[in-house]
Amino acid sequence: MSHRRDFLKQSASLVMGGLAFSYSDQLFAKPMHSVGIQLYTLMSVIDKDVEGTLKQVVALGYKDLESAFSMKGGFYGMSAKEFAALAKKLGLFWRSHHVMGAPLKPNPNFDVTKLPKFDTLKNDTQKIVDSVAEGGISYLVCANIPIDTGDEVKEAVDILSKAGEAAKKAGLTFVYHNHDKEFAQVDGKRPYDVFLSQISPDLMKMELDLAWVTKAGVDPVELFKKYPGRFPLWHVKDFDKEFKTLLPVGQGVVDFKKIFAAAQTAGMKYFFVEHDMAPQPFESIKASMDNLKKVLA
Structure with missing residues (x-):
């Protein structure tokens, strides 16, 4: 009888140990989040073959999409419903969309007249909100807005607040995306x-660009501590040490491990790999995916 009891105890210990090992293995082997991509990274190629481009994105392991403007207009030449259907067919999850806050200011280094006319939050808020809502996505993101003067900052607060109100009524979460000038x-x-102090968290969250x-x-991490829960979206990309050239994730100076360790404090829900004007976009997003697996492991 004692041998039988010992056998049962040993068997139970092995089973429980196996379960614990299995759970632990799953916990540490599975990334915290699926990896998303900001399609601006693929601007040089996506308009030529939207479905083919998205199939390559899937093949590299990306799951979540954040769309941006297209030279074809609309959502890469489609309506929001059509683009949402294509993403679903390919097994992708369309999470958010970037829009302009106001018309582009004249730039001596770039002829803005070469671009198609884009709707902006300053002039077309309700049109934008209605269009994006038709796609069934969760987040509407302001990609940028003029903030060079005190008057522009004041106007930006007004534009963003009104956009946040319209987005909220439509069931969208309105979000602001930064560059570096917001911190000057x-x-x-x-x-x-x-923005964070004058616009209610109920009306606007933030998409923090880590680079x-x-x-x-x-x-x-200090931003997350100061404004906990305000950062549901992130842009994940890297810079060289001189901060002159954007790089794939893990090839520059951004401390991704430290930042991802604070994801819960930030309130992060989704993140998107981005490489602005990448010279070789598919090679870049493959390298970013490979390095992110190490960060998230």
């Missing part, structure tokens, strides 16, 4: 802090 002083204040905030000399 304008009339003694950082526009980023102005641009690092270039600005600001610690993302």
